Amino acid sequence: MRRSIGIALALLLGAAVVVAVVLGNGAGDPAIVRGVIGSEKKPFFDDPRVRAAFEKHGLRVEADTAGSRQIATEVNLDDYAFAFPSSLPAAEKIRKDRGVTRLFSPFHSPMAVATFEPIADVLARAGLVRDSGRGYQVLDIAGYLDLAAKGTRWDELPGNTSYPARKRVLLTTTDVRTSNSAAMYLAMTSYVANGEDVVTTAAQVPEVAGRIAPVFLDQGYSQSSTEAPFEDYLVMGSGKTPMVVVYEAQYLSRLFAGDGSITPEMRLLYPSPTVLSKHTLVPFTEQANEVGRLLTEDPELRGLAAQYGFRTADPEAFTDLAARHRAPIARDLVDVVEPPAYDRMEQLITAIERLYADGAVPQAEGGS
Amino acid sequence: MTAPPRRITLGAARRPVTAGRPRPVRRPLLGPVLALALVLGLAGCGPDDIGDDPDTLRILAGSEVKDLEPMLARSGVKVKISYTGTLDGAEQVAGGGADGKYDAVWFSSNRYLSLIDGASARLSTQTKIMASPVLLGLNAAKARELGWQDGKATWEQIATAAREGRFTFGMANPASSNSGFSALVGVAAALSDAGEALDAAQVSAVTPELKEFFSAQRLTAGSSGWLADAYTRQGGVDGIVNYESVLLGMKGLTLVYPGDGVVTADYPLTLLASAPPEKRELYGKLTAWLRTPDTQREIMTTTHRRPAVPEVRPGPEFGPAPLLELPFPNRRAAADRLITAYLDEARVPAHALFVLDTSGSMQGERIEALREALVMLTGADRSASGTFSRFRSRETVTMIPFSGGVGTSRTFKLPEGDPGPVLEEIKGYAEGLGADGGTAIYDGLRAAYSESLRADPKHYTSVVLMTDGENTDGASFEDFRRLYEMLPAGIRPRTFVVLFGESDVEEMNKVAELTGGAVFDARDSSLAAAFKEIRGYQ
Numbered sequence A: 001m002r003r004s005i006g007i008a009l010a011l012l013l014g015a016a017v018v019v020a021v022v023l024g025n026g027a028g029d030p031a032i033v034r035g036v037i038g039s040e041k042k043p044f045f046d047d048p049r050v051r052a053a054f055e056k057h058g059l060r061v062e063a064d065t066a067g068s069r070q071i072a073t074e075v076n077l078d079d080y081a082f083a084f085p086s087s088l089p090a091a092e093k094i095r096k097d098r099g100v101t102r103l104f105s106p107f108h109s110p111m112a113v114a115t116f117e118p119i120a121d122v123l124a125r126a127g128l129v130r131d132s133g134r135g136y137q138v139l140d141i142a143g144y145l146d147l148a149a150k151g152t153r154w155d156e157l158p159g160n161t162s163y164p165a166r167k168r169v170l171l172t173t174t175d176v177r178t179s180n181s182a183a184m185y186l187a188m189t190s191y192v193a194n195g196e197d198v199v200t201t202a203a204q205v206p207e208v209a210g211r212i213a214p215v216f217l218d219q220g221y222s223q224s225s226t227e228a229p230f231e232d233y234l235v236m237g238s239g240k241t242p243m244v245v246v247y248e249a250q251y252l253s254r255l256f257a258g259d260g261s262i263t264p265e266m267r268l269l270y271p272s273p274t275v276l277s278k279h280t281l282v283p284f285t286e287q288a289n290e291v292g293r294l295l296t297e298d299p300e301l302r303g304l305a306a307q308y309g310f311r312t313a314d315p316e317a318f319t320d321l322a323a324r325h326r327a328p329i330a331r332d333l334v335d336v337v338e339p340p341a342y343d344r345m346e347q348l349i350t351a352i353e354r355l356y357a358d359g360a361v362p363q364a365e366g367g368s
Numbered sequence B: 001m002t003a004p005p006r007r008i009t010l011g012a013a014r015r016p017v018t019a020g021r022p023r024p025v026r027r028p029l030l031g032p033v034l035a036l037a038l039v040l041g042l043a044g045c046g047p048d049d050i051g052d053d054p055d056t057l058r059i060l061a062g063s064e065v066k067d068l069e070p071m072l073a074r075s076g077v078k079v080k081i082s083y084t085g086t087l088d089g090a091e092q093v094a095g096g097g098a099d100g101k102y103d104a105v106w107f108s109s110n111r112y113l114s115l116i117d118g119a120s121a122r123l124s125t126q127t128k129i130m131a132s133p134v135l136l137g138l139n140a141a142k143a144r145e146l147g148w149q150d151g152k153a154t155w156e157q158i159a160t161a162a163r164e165g166r167f168t169f170g171m172a173n174p175a176s177s178n179s180g181f182s183a184l185v186g187v188a189a190a191l192s193d194a195g196e197a198l199d200a201a202q203v204s205a206v207t208p209e210l211k212e213f214f215s216a217q218r219l220t221a222g223s224s225g226w227l228a229d230a231y232t233r234q235g236g237v238d239g240i241v242n243y244e245s246v247l248l249g250m251k252g253l254t255l256v257y258p259g260d261g262v263v264t265a266d267y268p269l270t271l272l273a274s275a276p277p278e279k280r281e282l283y284g285k286l287t288a289w290l291r292t293p294d295t296q297r298e299i300m301t302t303t304h305r306r307p308a309v310p311e312v313r314p315g316p317e318f319g320p321a322p323l324l325e326l327p328f329p330n331r332r333a334a335a336d337r338l339i340t341a342y343l344d345e346a347r348v349p350a351h352a353l354f355v356l357d358t359s360g361s362m363q364g365e366r367i368e369a370l371r372e373a374l375v376m377l378t379g380a381d382r383s384a385s386g387t388f389s390r391f392r393s394r395e396t397v398t399m400i401p402f403s404g405g406v407g408t409s410r411t412f413k414l415p416e417g418d419p420g421p422v423l424e425e426i427k428g429y430a431e432g433l434g435a436d437g438g439t440a441i442y443d444g445l446r447a448a449y450s451e452s453l454r455a456d457p458k459h460y461t462s463v464v465l466m467t468d469g470e471n472t473d474g475a476s477f478e479d480f481r482r483l484y485e486m487l488p489a490g491i492r493p494r495t496f497v498v499l500f501g502e503s504d505v506e507e508m509n510k511v512a513e514l515t516g517g518a519v520f521d522a523r524d525s526s527l528a529a530a531f532k533e534i535r536g537y538q
Helices: A002-025 A039-046 A048-055 A069-072 A088-098 A116-124 A141-149 A180-193 A202-217 A227-239 A248-257 A286-298 A300-309 A315-324 A340-359 B022-029 B034-040 B061-074 B086-093 B111-115 B140-145 B155-163 B178-193 B199-216 B226-232 B244-248 B277-290 B294-303 B332-346 B365-380 B384-389 B421-433 B441-453 B477-486 B505-517 B527-537
Strands: A030-038 A059-064 A082-084 A105-114 A129-130 A137-140 A244-247 A266-272 A275-285 B056-062 B078-086 B103-106 B122-128 B130-140 B168-174 B217-221 B238-242 B253-258 B267-271 B350-357 B397-404 B409-414 B460-467 B494-499 B518-520
Touching: A030 A039, A030 A286, A039 A048, A039 A227, A039 A248, A048 A059, A048 A286, A048 A300, A059 A286, A059 B122, A059 B277, A069 A088, A069 A180, A082 A286, A082 B034, A082 B350, A088 A275, A088 A340, A105 A116, A105 A180, A105 A248, A105 A286, A105 A300, A116 A129, A116 A266, A137 A141, A141 A180, A141 A202, A180 A202, A180 A244, A180 A275, A180 A340, A202 A340, A227 A244, A227 A248, A227 B122, A227 B217, A244 A248, A248 A266, A248 A300, A266 B111, A275 A286, A286 A300, A300 A315, B022 B122, B056 B061, B056 B086, B056 B277, B061 B078, B061 B226, B061 B294, B078 B086, B086 B111, B086 B384, B103 B277, B111 B332, B122 B277, B130 B140, B130 B178, B130 B244, B130 B294, B140 B253, B155 B178, B155 B199, B155 B253, B168 B226, B178 B199, B178 B238, B178 B332, B199 B332, B217 B226, B217 B527, B226 B238, B226 B244, B238 B244, B244 B350, B267 B277, B277 B294, B332 B350, B350 B365, B350 B441, B365 B384, B365 B421, B365 B527, B384 B527, B397 B421, B397 B441, B409 B421, B441 B477, B460 B505, B460 B527, B477 B505, B494 B505, B494 B527, B505 B518, B518 B527
Parallel strands: A030 A059, A030 A082, A137 A266, B056 B078, B056 B103, B168 B217, B168 B238, B350 B397, B350 B460, B460 B494, B494 B518
Antiparallel strands: A082 A275, A105 A244, A105 A266, A105 A275, A129 A137, B103 B267, B122 B267, B130 B238, B130 B253, B397 B409
């Protein structure tokens, strides 16, 4: 009995496959375009409205996620029609490696810090957080680096009764060896550690890397993709993630969605200085080219991107949404620095990577 | 990489098994006779049985997620799950052994895995499905006595009570179980003065405190599921360290939420980078379904795990305050140093008694397999999991060979320092094992229990019984039972039975049931893998 049902099902499925194949060949079933993207853009690509917008143009975009540096170095890009890392330098690297001529930078987002009101208050008392006077709050990176260098714990901050944890005061980031958001954080901290200047020469790398490495290494285990620690922040709260480096877009997309995940206690801070993350698509096929073009030009997709908190070539969509949701955003960021060029960035990351490895002598005899 | 040994249990039809946490709801249905079967859970097929089918997502998973398998049937995605131990699985994935055989992995945490060189390149998308911190559950009376009835205490206070001998607890072995490892990381981080993630030097500095803490550990286990069931059936300790989800599913426990922090399992369902596009699509569908608010709510109410999406807020059963999460080491050396410090310095040292069948039927390949299995435990298995499962410093190992009668037993004491010379002795002993004569199983077992009476009470004593046939000589099972029942309850060691060759399955199950042990089936897999797995229980 059961077997006959099985056979019937198999026949049905077989029929379905045949139908699909016939349709696929005949009547413009959307072409599947598979890309590898930074995890923070996954919810955007999964949105049924975004999918529908692409299907209008005969495309179905399927996206796997990986850290941007992984995309640039480890991921086998032959499996994909496009790569969509979260930074221009990573995209440039892929373009060079793959001999691609065109790039699309359809949206960008400044780096921000998501935290909680009691923690922002504690930081304000410690002189690290101040009001910009223009409707948003600013986190002073130089002051933060000083505090971190001293190994300060939360329970050592003056007047801190609201978060007396015996943990170091450290911003949570992703793993700088794999993920772009941590690399963007590296860009801003290296700027400060280099005497308020972009790291431009190899000679500057060792000292700067040595100075900022502890803010990565002392965190302990870091996750590889940006969506993960932000989700921890939303779900597990200040116990796990008192303050986390995010793309502004991650925070705003939740706020704009009005899904209740941004609670009244949550706060968005802008680091000073900050950097812009330019999400950049590298197409390997003609269809992927079309995906890049649509993301950049299609008004519907641009509008949807704004709903996901991205700043696009159409600033009005973004500022309207922010005004409607009373988001404490910085309309025009003044204190924005450029990230180091790809090679310098790689050198900085490699220097920190080496410090990770120094502690990683395999314990197991003959281990990996 | 060897396949995990298949374990069977009471009487049962041959069901391939790995350790797993049974779903609480199933327990009453299956009844006490199957208690052991529940302890060990049921597993999927070994890797060899996995044919590929484009419609099926093949997942290599930790036994901790076993309880979600029934729910997955409603996901609309066909799923085939194979279970393995955390560390074994991590090594398999990092070494590329999972590529092509599986499409995704699902452990309670990817943290240790990610520390292994080369592992991150093998992983693609990671999607957290749920969360559960590792906590201490104490019986309510003891919690009151210690003043922790409101669930509030710090690891520091818990360590003080442990040092003063005011309570005892059970915990899974950190080298074989994620819950044990998470607890070890949490305790070490909390007892250390450092506010950052521990490095190897800080691990050494905190080892004396760890030793005091673990002096109260009187029960160990190879899996969190077996630990919970051993505690439920026999008690013997005042509480256990386990996932919040497991503890919430048990009766009469007060959950202690350490105020100085915990380590939380986040169960990331993780696509392997080697998975082909059609499997990626299945993965996307399955994770999307698992993260819908309805599924998340169902996971929360039926398995007591915390939701992974902000749309579903955790219910009141999970306690009010946000839990402080302790930093996790980001270097493999620190993690491995921590496990080593636990095994060689902090834990109550083991006394392992091996009752070994050297009867005539063992001649040839079988005795060779036994020699090899024992030699592996002297350090021949050079993988990290092999290193952790070898005989460790401070441990006592007693070999009791039997055939038609009991042979000469031999005891090896590994010193605190370099265990090398004694490991060599054990290796030499194992290589010299021969096979001849009848099978006097219970004479061998009785000799082990008599020997255990002389064991150092400061050791954690347990027995392994390995036999390939039926009892032909000497005492019967009933004779053994009488001896066993005459022993004072507090000092009766558990017997972990390895089935091999033509073992009498029913009677071997009785031995395990009587002594609170478990049965490991090495009939269709390697004896070495079974021995390695049993090491988690010693």
